[in-house]
Amino acid sequence: MASSTDDLFDQITLAANESQQIAYVDGVKKGSQVGYQNGQVIGWKKGSQIGAEIGFYAGFVSTWLAIIESDPGMFINDCIDLDAAKSKQTKINKCLLALQTQLQRYNTTLKQRDVDDLTDVLSKLRSRFKQLCSLLKYEYSIINQSDL
Secondary structure, eight states, rough: OHHHHHHHHHHHHHHHHHHHHHHHHHHHHHHHHHHHHHHHHHHHHHHHHHHHHHHHHHHHHHHHHHHHHHHHTTTTTTOOOHHHHHHHHHHHHHHHHHHHHHHHHHHHHHOOOOOHHHHHHHHHHHHHHHHHHHTTTOOOOOOOGOOO
């Protein structure tokens, strides 16, 4: 009699262990699926934000280059110190062209880079943009890093 009772308890224990193992495997599968979906949504959102930021910089540069091309002396007009105005215009042109070159270079090679390089690239682009805004005396709103 004792042996049939032991067998019954063993069967119950084995069934509980088997049920627990099945639930664990199902939980891992479900967690992987949910994690993949969440990662995809977050990646799409962050990628869109970064793309919008880089697109803004590209549009900003091309607009200012077009403005300067249409009025090459815009920084010289109504200036008392012509040498200072020409120097400022030269600095602005160099900065605009440097940012444009950075954007073009990073746009073609960014696909081959990893996330660490992307952070460095964005940092350099932001620094160049801030420098350009300072030269143009253009007030910009600071990008909230936690949103990116």
